[in-house]
Amino acid sequence: xxxxxxxxxxxxxxxxxxxxxxxxxxxxxxxxxxxxxxxxxxxxxxxxxxxxxxxxxxxxxxxxxxxxxxxxxxxxxxxxxxxxxxxxxxxxxxxxxxxxxxxxxxxxxxxxxxxxxxxxxxxxxxxxxxxxxxxxxxxxxxxxxxxxxxxxxxxxxxxxxxxxxxxxxxxxxxxxxxxxxxxxxxxxxxx
Amino acid sequence: xxxxxxxxxxxxxxxxxxxxxxxxxxxxxxxxxxxxxxxxxxxxxxxxxxxxxxxxxxxxxxxxxxxxxxxxxxxxxxxxxxxxxxxxxxxxxxxxxxxxxxxxxxxxxxxxxxxxxxxxxxxxxxxxxxxxxxxxxxxxxxxxxxxxxxxxxxxxxxxxxxxxxxxxxxxxxxxxxxxxxxxxxxxxxxx
DNA sequence: AGAGTAATCTAGTCAGTGTCAAGATAGATG
DNA sequence: CATCTATCTTGACACTGACTAGATTACTCT
Numbered sequence: 489x490x491x492x493x494x495x496x497x498x499x500x501x502x503x504x505x506x507x508x509x510x511x512x513x514x515x516x517x518x519x520x521x522x523x524x525x526x527x528x529x530x531x532x533x534x535x536x537x538x539x540x541x542x543x544x545x546x547x548x549x550x551x552x553x554x555x556x557x558x559x560x561x562x563x564x565x566x567x568x569x570x571x572x573x574x575x576x577x578x579x580x581x582x583x584x585x586x587x588x589x590x591x592x593x594x595x596x597x598x599x600x601x602x603x604x605x606x607x608x609x610x611x612x613x614x615x616x617x618x619x620x621x622x623x624x625x626x627x628x629x630x631x632x633x634x635x636x637x638x639x640x641x642x643x644x645x646x647x648x649x650x651x652x653x654x655x656x657x658x659x660x661x662x663x664x665x666x667x668x669x670x671x672x673x674x675x676x677x678x679x
Numbered sequence: 680x681x682x683x684x685x686x687x688x689x690x691x692x693x694x695x696x697x698x699x700x701x702x703x704x705x706x707x708x709x710x711x712x713x714x715x716x717x718x719x720x721x722x723x724x725x726x727x728x729x730x731x732x733x734x735x736x737x738x739x740x741x742x743x744x745x746x747x748x749x750x751x752x753x754x755x756x757x758x759x760x761x762x763x764x765x766x767x768x769x770x771x772x773x774x775x776x777x778x779x780x781x782x783x784x785x786x787x788x789x790x791x792x793x794x795x796x797x798x799x800x801x802x803x804x805x806x807x808x809x810x811x812x813x814x815x816x817x818x819x820x821x822x823x824x825x826x827x828x829x830x831x832x833x834x835x836x837x838x839x840x841x842x843x844x845x846x847x848x849x850x851x852x853x854x855x856x857x858x859x860x861x862x863x864x865x866x867x868x869x870x
Numbered sequence: 871a872g873a874g875t876a877a878t879c880t881a882g883t884c885a886g887t888g889t890c891a892a893g894a895t896a897g898a899t900g
Numbered sequence: 901c902a903t904c905t906a907t908c909t910t911g912a913c914a915c916t917g918a919c920t921a922g923a924t925t926a927c928t929c930t
Contacts, residue, residue, distance in 0.1 A: 515787040640840070641834075642829060642833045645838075674864065
């Protein structure tokens with residue numbers, strides 16, 4: 489036991505995964521470093537060694553989240569070339585990574601000035617902007633920025649409402665399909 | 680001091696207001712009942728007497744929030760009759776009552792089966808639905824439910840992004856005006 | 871290979887928190 | 901006035917985040 493617990497090798501990874509489980513279960517507010525340590529089978533102060541403190545851990549979660557989001561968006565853009573599908577991918581990310589999503593847009597939980605974080609956030613922002621850029625350049629449309637923000641707001645709001653269980657019943661069980669139906673109100677003539 | 684602290688008369692009200700301040704400052708996660716007690720000048724266990732526990736306090740905050748939201752929506756509907764302005768009122772509520780908004784859509788923080796809460800939530804839901812109903816019944820539009828959900832998602836997402844500080848700079852300083860620009864992408868021809 | 875160094879984790883401690891139980895105080899009711 | 905009830909206080913307990921010092925392991929350098 490003593491030889492296995494010392495130099496756990498990838499404790500940060502293990503702890504982040506435990507944190508993701510815990511957050512998905514009961515939200516970031518109920519997160520306990522000591523509980524994570526117990527789940528990982530290490531001492532109560534081990535997590536703090538790697539992440540400094542709770543905010544440090546959540547910063548790492550947010551960084552990972554923005555990276556995964558950026559990946560999901562560029563992947564959707566590459567595969568389909570359709571900005572509606574980029575929006576659907578945004579919702580897909582939120583539903584498949586609820587813990588990441590729950591942290592990413594709650595800046596009071598982590599260090600917003602962490603260099604890794606600002607980089608990841610910028611990358612996600614660019615991916616998102618490129619995904620909806622074609623939509624904003626349609627000549628008949630309104631102000632480009634407003635159109636892009638409308639698209640972002642719609643998929644972000646749908647994600648948040650879905651995750652919080654606020655949406656009425658009767659929607660498609662698959663969140664992507666539900667999102668496709670809702671998003672196509674904004675992106676008419678693309679499906 | 681002893682005569683003034685006993686029978687504070689409206690301690691629940693005082694504590695809820697203190698909670699709203701605290702939440703607006705640093706989010707619901709950092710909320711401390713003992714801190715609220717200190718702000719109100721009472722003993723550390725006084726809040727629990729009225730609200731049972733932390734979740735009980737946040738339930739009360741959520742109830743108040745849904746009532747205020749319902750009021751804001753029906754007021755906008757009554758005054759303008761325009762569903763775009765109902766959406767703008769949704770954003771206005773979120774920005775003017777950030778603490779309420781931060782709690783309302785985080786069900787893991789409060790008692791979702793509290794009877795007062797379900798009533799207030801239902802009232803807000805009806806107000807919202809009536810506000811966007813005209814939009815959903817436009818014959819050329821898509822599935823009514825999808826249109827209503829798109830409208831809700833858009834204003835909800837814009838509110839969440841605005842409150843989290845995720846939106847890019849360069850927007851109108853007045854959130855209502857910014858929301859009007861963004862929402863009019865979805866509601867064309869109404870402004 | 872062996873010593874020294876750095877990284878990783880443990881153990882102990884402290885202030886702060888939520889929650890519970892029991893007691894004190896004050897207004898209301900008979 | 902006596903009693904009752906709601907309101908608030910006091911004290912306690914387990915839990916948490918954070919800090920410090922120490923133990924253990926891996927890595928490096930000659």
